[in-house]
Amino acid sequence: MLHIWMINISLVIVSVIIAVLISLELFSTRDVVKSKLTALLFSLGLILVLQEVVLLASFMMWSEYDNPIYAYPSAVIASLDLVGLIILYLVIKV
Numbered sequence: 001m002l003h004i005w006m007i008n009i010s011l012v013i014v015s016v017i018i019a020v021l022i023s024l025e026l027f028s029t030r031d032v033v034k035s036k037l038t039a040l041l042f043s044l045g046l047i048l049v050l051q052e053v054v055l056l057a058s059f060m061m062w063s064e065y066d067n068p069i070y071a072y073p074s075a076v077i078a079s080l081d082l083v084g085l086i087i088l089y090l091v092i093k094v
Contacts, residue, residue: 005063
């Protein structure tokens with residue numbers, strides 16, 4: 001089960017990186033246009049980063065259990081989270 005947890009943790013690390021890129025992109029938008037909406041979007045980016053860090057910490061703590069009941073749903077969560085962040089990053093970049 002260790003290899004599945006390593007995959008989960010690496011997916012979440014990639015998600016943290018993408019969440020940071022989203023936050024930086026929203027921060028650069030806030031520099032160009034200062035409004036309440038851009039401030040809210042930047043705070044949303046920070047919440048995304050915090051969410052990914054908490055998810056990373058929880059996966060690292062759960063990795064002690066070799067039970068597939070924890071490992072496989074966590075892999076689905078990490079995969080869907082990564083796909084969602086990639087799509088959000090592409091929407092923000094365009």
